[in-house]
Amino acid sequence: MQKNIDVHDSSKFLDIQRLFKELSAIRADMISEEVRGAARLAKVHPSHQASARNLLHYLALRRRDLRPLQFSLAELGLSSFGRAESHVLAALDATLRALHRLSKSIGFPSGNVTEIKFSQSWLNHNESRLGSVGSERRVRVMAPYTWRSR
Numbered sequence: 001m002q003k004n005i006d007v008h009d010s011s012k013f014l015d016i017q018r019l020f021k022e023l024s025a026i027r028a029d030m031i032s033e034e035v036r037g038a039a040r041l042a043k044v045h046p047s048h049q050a051s052a053r054n055l056l057h058y059l060a061l062r063r064r065d066l067r068p069l070q071f072s073l074a075e076l077g078l079s080s081f082g083r084a085e086s087h088v089l090a091a092l093d094a095t096l097r098a099l100h101r102l103s104k105s106i107g108f109p110s111g112n113v114t115e116i117k118f119s120q121s122w123l124n125h126n127e128s129r130l131g132s133v134g135s136e137r138r139v140r141v142m143a144p145y146t147w148r149s150r
Contacts, residue, residue, distance in 0.1 A: 013103055016076070016103045017103065019072055019076075020099045023092060023096050023099070024096065026060070026061060026064070026092065027096070030056070030057040030060040030061065030092070032060075034053055034056050041053060054088055066080075078098050079094065
């Protein structure tokens, strides 16, 4: 049974505000992770810079338990980030924009908004990092890895 959501309901408004704040904090963590990883990113070949930044964003997202957040987003019909691996920051920004539209009184953070841009180079980077897709499988799994200074 489909549940209708009244965004004028004060409890839903508070949920939307809470989600917006929580996602904004996660976004700030992603950007902080990119800044902290600047030295490592500088060592990455220029053609792989965007992928390396995306990996840092992915790690920042997945280091926390997202299940309560995912459930709340799903109740609103929004992304639960289940397929956000290829453009993590852009997926989060799209969800923030949707929350903003649900409640016009919540301001969207200023600054650049990341766009999802699929490209052949991104697919080629996957080939070089993960190998070619086998004939029996069409999926790959990206598992978080903790970087440590040596």
